[in-house]
Amino acid sequence: MYELKDREYIIVFTGPDGSGRKAVADAVGQTFHMVKVLSHTTRAPRPAEADGQDYHFITEEQYDRMERNGEFLESIRLGASRYGIREEDVANCFRTSGCLYLILNCEGASILKKLYGDRVVRFFIYADRSVVEERQRAKGIPEDAIQAHMSRYEQEMECQADCEHAYENYDLAHTVFDITNTLEGYLKRELVERD
Template sequence: MAGPYIFIFTGTSGSGRKTMAHRIGKELGIKHVSSYTTRPPRDSEPPDRDYHYIDQERFDRMNTSGDFIETALIHKHHYGIRTHELTDPLSEGKHVYMILNSDGASLMKKLYGEQVVRLFLYVEKRTVIERLEAKGLPAEVINNYISIYTDEVVYRKQCEHVLENLDLNRTMMKIREAIQSHL
């Protein structure tokens, strides 16, 4: 075994990766490592579930002091993973999961090699649009997601597991099998 695993849920926007990650994480007792972001929360996002929402000034201070293992600028907002929130559970021998875009997933793979297992979730573009519209997201946000869909979906070729998320229960079963194949 490569040591405690870092399971990274990545894939297209609107693929259900956050929902699936949180459900399987809770079911299997795997700790979630949240990103920090300067993006304001959307109405449907509870604080500190998917992200720790902070202002730009605090983000800059944390970044300057070397708190983040990685940072990214996405649609004018900064995101970062706090180093100790990842390394502490790993040093205790605990598996973790993260929800990252392809850039973050690639960086984590580069840094942690075989410890990183990427689970790529996707749905067809039309389904992405329908799901984002159902969430009540503004057209500008939906258009931003759709504009990067092709770039996102191409990343699946680099991931250890690729799952099309059409049916919740079936996808959960496949994710469970994928994760357990590493444990």
Template sequence: MPGPSVFVFTGISGAGRKTIARKVGEALGWIAVRSCTTREPRNPAAPDSDYRYMSREQFDEWDSEGKFAQTASISGNRYGVLRHELEAALSAGISVYVVLNREGAEAIRKQYGDRTIRIFIYVDKITVRERLESKGTPFETVQRYLDSYTDEVTYRSKCEYTFENVNADRTAELIRAAVTR
């Protein structure tokens, strides 16, 4: 039995990376390591549980204390994964999953080497737009994701696995089968 891994769901924003990560993670008993972010929740009245939302002051303090395994600045907001959350699970022999863009995936790969398994999730551009619009994502955000589509998609060749996410349950099942083979 191999040791615990860091599963990084990456790929196309809006393709369903968080959705699939949750499904596979729950099925296989992995611990979710949510990113901290200074971005406002999309619905401040009822923040979702996709991120750990925090003030810029809090983020900067933890950053200066070296608490993040990696950080990113995207559209004026900061994002980061707490090293102790990730490593506590690994030390306990439990695999973890994170959902990151390709810079984050690269940073994790550099630090955790072969223990890192990158799973690239994608769908075609039209489907990305449809999914984001039906989720109520702001127009500018949808546009930003679509503009970066071509750049993002090239990262798939570096990932350990690539899956097109047409039917979510089916995608999750295929990933589960692939990573437990």
């Protein structure tokens, strides 16, 4: 397992599908120049998703081989699909950045927290049921996938209590601003104001 060095943090964005966690995570990541670690998954890409940008889309056979080789820090099954974060990806990101971020479901976020303790900071992003459902339809996600996500909505909302921070996400700019202020306390970038 990769050993985190002083001031290295793993920032995890979690919450229900449709909460806007990806948009929030990417905006915060860009603000702090953090590197994003992508999960490997066996599911097919959704509309507008691209391999190497949203996930690493791989076959079941590839996933099996990687799992047998012990490449994953965390690996979960969600419905018929599998998701995992490779240890090598985390180590490579830390070679270029002191902080990285991931977008994970609650189970994956919990696994990383158990591995790295206080060096994992979880941000729970959420919105009410009707909003997350509407957002998924607007993305063109198939109805059966939306229903599968919504069947887990209450369970995912329960994980909010386990996370270090939680934010309602109805206004992206406002949510990103609030999270940025919170993250400053962890990263201690010692910014200097200039006249």
